[in-house]
Amino acid sequence: MKFFFSILFLVISTSIFSQKTNYNTKKGYIAEGYDVVAYFKNKAEKGKKEFSTTFDNVKFKFLSKENLAIFKKNPHKYIPQYGGFCAYAIGKTGKKVKINPETFEIRDNKLYLFYNSWGTNTLELWNKEGAEKLKEKADQNWTKNNK
Numbered sequence: 001m002k003f004f005f006s007i008l009f010l011v012i013s014t015s016i017f018s019q020k021t022n023y024n025t026k027k028g029y030i031a032e033g034y035d036v037v038a039y040f041k042n043k044a045e046k047g048k049k050e051f052s053t054t055f056d057n058v059k060f061k062f063l064s065k066e067n068l069a070i071f072k073k074n075p076h077k078y079i080p081q082y083g084g085f086c087a088y089a090i091g092k093t094g095k096k097v098k099i100n101p102e103t104f105e106i107r108d109n110k111l112y113l114f115y116n117s118w119g120t121n122t123l124e125l126w127n128k129e130g131a132e133k134l135k136e137k138a139d140q141n142w143t144k145n146n147k
Contacts, residue, residue: 021056022146024084024113026098029059031113034101036060036078037067039111044102055079080111082142087112088122091138092129094145097122107131 026032031039035047047061051068054060055075062068071078082090087105089097100116103123112135114123126134 021079021083022096023056023058024080024096024099025058029061030084031060031080032099032101033061035063035067036080036111037070038063039104040078040106042106044104077109078111080113082112082138083146084113086115086122087138088114088126088134090141091126091134091136094141105131107135 023030029047029052030036033047035043035045038045045063047063047067049061051062051065052059053062053068053072055071056079060071062071081087083096084099086097086099089095097115099113101113103114103116103121105112105114105123105126112126114121114126116122
């Protein structure tokens with residue numbers, strides 16, 4: 001019985017502590033399956049299932065085996081900020097809002113994703129209302145809400 005509880009504790013603690021960030025994994029993948037490396041080449045492109053990997057218990061898809069290899073060398077560089085939720089919403093309200101994976105910005109060598117639907121493009125609002133100030137607020141909100 002003691003062995004059973006030891007195994008149960010190990011399973012529960014592994015599942016609780018293995019993923020440190022709350023990720024937006026709509027459609028089962030970060031960035032809805034778009035290639036996070038391609039964003040850094042200023043392209044929003046869907047990844048392919050045959051070029052996928054898991055990092056921090058989250059699935060990622062890539063357009064090519066080259067992009068997959070690039071990601072594996074330095075995954076932290078390519079992970080979207082705020083777990084892949086809308087950067088504007090995190091900055092403005094602290095709420096986790098879905099994104100349009102084709103609406104993005106690379107700022108200070110980091111990937112930010114945005115909501116863009118029904119006539120609301122939050123990337124435009126992000127820039128109009130002051131991206132640097134919103135980014136600072138988003139950093140604070142994300143840290144406070146993900147402890």
